[in-house]
Structure formats: structure tokens, C-alpha cells
Amino acid sequence: xxxxxxxxxxxxxxxxxxxxxxxxxxxxxxxxxxxxxxxxxxxxxxxxxxxxxxxxxxxxxxxxxxxxxxxxxxxxxxxxxxxxxxxxxxxxxxxxxxxxxxxxxxxxxxxxxxxxxxxxxxxxxxxxxxxxxxxxxxxxxxxxxxxxxxxxxxxxxxxxxxxxxxxxxxxxxxxxxxxxxxxxxxxxxxxxxxxxxxxxxxxxxxxxxxxxxxxxxxxxxxxxxxxxxxxxxxxxxxxxxxxxxxxxxxxxxxxxxxxxxxxxxxxx
Amino acid sequence: xxxxxxxxxxxxxxxxxxxxxxxxxxxxxxxxxxxxxxxxxxxxxxxxxxxxxxxxxxxxxxxxxxxxxxxxxxxxxxxxxxxxxxxxxxxxxxxxxxxxxxxxxxxxxxxxxxxxxxxxxxxxxxxxxxxxxxxxxxxxxxxxxxxxxxxxxxxxxxxxxxxxxxxxxxxxxxxxxxxxxxxxxxxxxxxxxxxxxxxxxxxxxxxxxxxxxxxxxxxxxxxxxxxxxxxxxxxxxxxxxxxxxxxxxxxxxxxxxxxxxxxxxxxxxxxxxxxxx
Numbered sequence: 001x002x003x004x005x006x007x008x009x010x011x012x013x014x015x016x017x018x019x020x021x022x023x024x025x026x027x028x029x030x031x032x033x034x035x036x037x038x039x040x041x042x043x044x045x046x047x048x049x050x051x052x053x054x055x056x057x058x059x060x061x062x063x064x065x066x067x068x069x070x071x072x073x074x075x076x077x078x079x080x081x082x083x084x085x086x087x088x089x090x091x092x093x094x095x096x097x098x099x100x101x102x103x104x105x106x107x108x109x110x111x112x113x114x115x116x117x118x119x120x121x122x123x124x125x126x127x128x129x130x131x132x133x134x135x136x137x138x139x140x141x142x143x144x145x146x147x148x149x150x151x152x153x154x155x156x157x158x159x160x161x162x163x164x165x166x167x168x169x170x171x172x173x174x175x176x177x178x179x180x181x182x183x184x185x186x187x188x189x190x191x192x193x194x195x196x197x198x199x200x201x202x203x204x205x206x207x208x209x210x211x212x213x214x215x216x217x218x219x220x221x222x223x224x225x226x227x228x229x230x231x232x233x234x235x236x237x238x239x240x241x242x243x244x245x246x247x248x249x250x251x252x253x254x255x256x257x258x259x260x261x262x263x264x265x266x267x268x
Numbered sequence: 269x270x271x272x273x274x275x276x277x278x279x280x281x282x283x284x285x286x287x288x289x290x291x292x293x294x295x296x297x298x299x300x301x302x303x304x305x306x307x308x309x310x311x312x313x314x315x316x317x318x319x320x321x322x323x324x325x326x327x328x329x330x331x332x333x334x335x336x337x338x339x340x341x342x343x344x345x346x347x348x349x350x351x352x353x354x355x356x357x358x359x360x361x362x363x364x365x366x367x368x369x370x371x372x373x374x375x376x377x378x379x380x381x382x383x384x385x386x387x388x389x390x391x392x393x394x395x396x397x398x399x400x401x402x403x404x405x406x407x408x409x410x411x412x413x414x415x416x417x418x419x420x421x422x423x424x425x426x427x428x429x430x431x432x433x434x435x436x437x438x439x440x441x442x443x444x445x446x447x448x449x450x451x452x453x454x455x456x457x458x459x460x461x462x463x464x465x466x467x468x469x470x471x472x473x474x475x476x477x478x479x480x481x482x483x484x485x486x487x488x489x490x491x492x493x494x495x496x497x498x499x500x501x502x503x504x505x506x507x508x509x510x511x512x513x514x515x516x517x518x519x520x521x522x523x524x525x526x527x528x529x530x531x532x533x534x535x536x537x538x539x540x541x542x543x544x545x
Contacts, residue, residue, distance in 0.1 A: 076431075077435055078434055094437070097435060097436040098436075100435070101435075102431070102435045104429070104432070107432055108429070109428060109429045110427060110428050113424075113427055113428040114479075114482070114483045114484055114485045114488055115424060115428060115484075116484070116487055119424070120428065123424075123425045123432065126421060126438070127436035131419075132421075132422075133424065135421075159483040159484075161483075162483075175432075189483070245504075
């Protein structure tokens, strides 16, 4: 009784928490998208148009400052577009938080905060809880499962600041796993991590693709992800300059099942 | 042992002990967030800006506590509003509002002529708490600690990764305002104990001490509360036996505890370094 009341309170507080929306044909659509930081002379994202289909794994590449992070943040609902439109699952960005997981660059967290690895990964479940309600046994079980999958079970009780860069990146990916989203936005997941972590992260990303989830991965070093991706989009100074479909793929515009099958071919 | 119980024979000492226990634990628990989120300057500012509220309430014979709460919450929200979306750096917003409000307090006091009544606002008077003050302190303590428990998950997430909070539809600004209002409430009770000038010590010093001893959020809160409560009682006894200012004594004990822990931790880590170079 108490629980369901809190759940309802959570919904009242913010109807977006844990809401499953009607999905459109595309997971993500950018249509002449323009994003400008206040005070900047030129837009960080300039008239970018592309769409991601269900089950697709897209690598977003380009030099530093080309707009990769900005695009991901806009898709995650952290930045407002100033022109054009961005739609995620058919709605404005940020409207389906349970279905979209954003994995920021490592530097954007307060790693000195005194919580342990388990607790940080558990925050990935919060989207399904809403205000006030506490994580339950099932949430803790999912966290342990994710820690296992990333090979960091033994680190569960370490304070998050005691981890190496590679370990921190695994922790962030574990959090994304427990979020259980349909669209996953990753910002430089392989940046500054050790070789073993690269393998673990690639495996987990492969797994996500196999499960039919859609991935949009920003990486300045796209070669390290290339074998996993269906498609590569290159940005330069905020503009989309390349959009390469890899290999011979069935025509675009297939439903999620076909997307999944296609993804499997590249992973295999 | 008679030295331990003798002071408690006086009702004013019993009330003061109860008050400082409640005030200390409340301020110190909340202080953990103040320290971790680097809001120490903010805490100091809110304490100082209660002065005009206290003076206006005093002049109009209103409830002093209410005057302080209104001034503190107004300042807290004012700072939050001025620094929203980084329009103004937060420390700049604090610097402007804090000094302005404190100056207003001083001007108001100077109009009254008699400075004597205001020394206890500036430096606290824990020995003068009445039973109705105790009730007010108890309510504030319950509200602050209750909110910290209720919104533990939200406060934690917004402190460690505000962007993630925002992407899942939890607005970190709302959580920040909640924290600012709780700080305003805690600070007002702290003023009763150690005064406007020293209140931020109750927020910062015990939490900073706890931060040296643990890397866990909840233990840090418990240690901070314990340090503040124990320092409060020790300071109270010191002021009783040495006839010194209670507010000053309480804060000084907190500082000594911090210095002791800091030195111990330093010595131990340098010993470890020489043992395992």
C-alpha cells in the first residue's frame, strides 16, 4: 500500500519517470538540428540531419570539439535545440527517460563523493523508482548481475574514487546496463582505458546490440569500435560530413527485428 | 564524578545540553552535504544574513526564530536564483548578498543604540534557551533529519552525477533548493547555540573531521553528528567551569577535535609511506 502510494507520488511528481511511450519508426531522428552554447559565435551542432533505426549501432566520430558530446547531450535531453528538431522515440528529447540511457564522459562525475561502486551502479535503477521510493531486492540483484558481467564484482565495496580509469568506465557501463534502456548514448566509452577493459566493454556493447538495443557511441578513435558498428557518422565543426553504412546491408527502414538480425551479422 | 553531574543540577544547563545535542547533530549531519558539495561559504553567508531578520523581529517584538528563518530562506533562494544557469558565479552571488544583508543588520542595530541585546545574536547564548526554544529546535531537527532520510537517494545522485539525475527527469535544481532551505533552517538553530558569526563551524568542522575518517556517506554523517554532539557537551562544560563564552568554547572544541584527527591521519599516512615506500 505504502509502496504503491510512493510510486504514484513519483508519477505525480514527474510523469516522465519510468513511462513507456509509443515508439515511432526511428529510435532517434535529428532534423536540421542546431545547438548553440550561450555566448558562442558558431553553433556546436549545425544543421545536422540523420536517423537511427531500432537495433542499429552507430559510431559518432570526429575530432575534439566537432560536436559529438553536444549531440549526445542533446539526445539525452541535457541541452535544448535552438533550431530544427530532435525526436527520441517520437517525442522531444528527455521525454522517455526509462528508455534512454546516457553514459557521460568519465570526467563529469564527482568521483570523490563517498559512495561505493555498488551504490553508484544502483543509481541506474532510480529512473524506474521515481521520487522517494527506495531500491528493492530486485534492484540490488540486477546491480550484482551487472557487476559480474563487467568483471568488477570484487570492487563492489570500494569507494568510487579509488578506481582506475578503466574500472570507472566499467562502473558507468554497469549503471547503463541496470538502467535497461532501449537507446544507449555513450560518450567516449573507450577513452583512456586499459586493453582488458576495451575487450570487456566491446563484449558488453555487442551483447546490447544482440538484445536489440540501439547504440549511439561517440568516439574520436572509431577504429577501436569499427568491427562492432553498422554505421559511422562523422562530424566536423558541428556539421555532418560523412554517413557511412558498413558492408552490404538490407535496405534501410527495416523494423527492429530486421535491425537486430542485421546487427548480429556484424557482430558474429 | 561529581564534576560531571554537578552542572546538570541546574535546569538551564540541562536545557542547554539537550539543545546543543539536537543542534549539533542536525547541523553536522547536514554539514556532510555542505562539505561534499563545497557549500561552506554558502553556510557562512546564510548564517550572517539572518542578522537583519533577527533585528527586525526584535524591534517589532516578533518571534526571533521566525525572523531568522525568513531571512535565511530568502537569502538561500536569492542566491539560488541569482546563480541559476551560471548567470553569476555562485560565490559571487553569495559575496554580494551576504555582505549586503549583514550590513543591513548592522545599520538596523546602530539605529537602536543599545548594542548589548545583540551580542547574543552575534555570539549565541546556549545557556539562555527556553523550553519553547527547545521545542522549536526539536521540530527543526526532526524536519531536517527527516528530509535528509526521505530524499537520501535524490540528494546522493544529484551530488555525485547531476547530469544523470537530469536525464532521468530528476531536476538537480529542485534538490539544490531543498538543500538550501534545510541549511537555512539548521543555521537558524545553530545561531541559538554559537551565534551568527560562528554557526558555519557547526556545519563544516564536524563534517570535515568525519571526512578524514571515512569514505562512506552514512558513517560520515554518524561520525559528524557524534563529533558535534560530543564537542557541544565538552564546550558547555568548559564554559561552565572556566566561565568562558559557551559559543566560543563549543566551536573551539570542534576545531581541536578536527586538528587532532587531521594530525593523526597525517602522521599515520606518512608512517605508512615510510613503512611501504
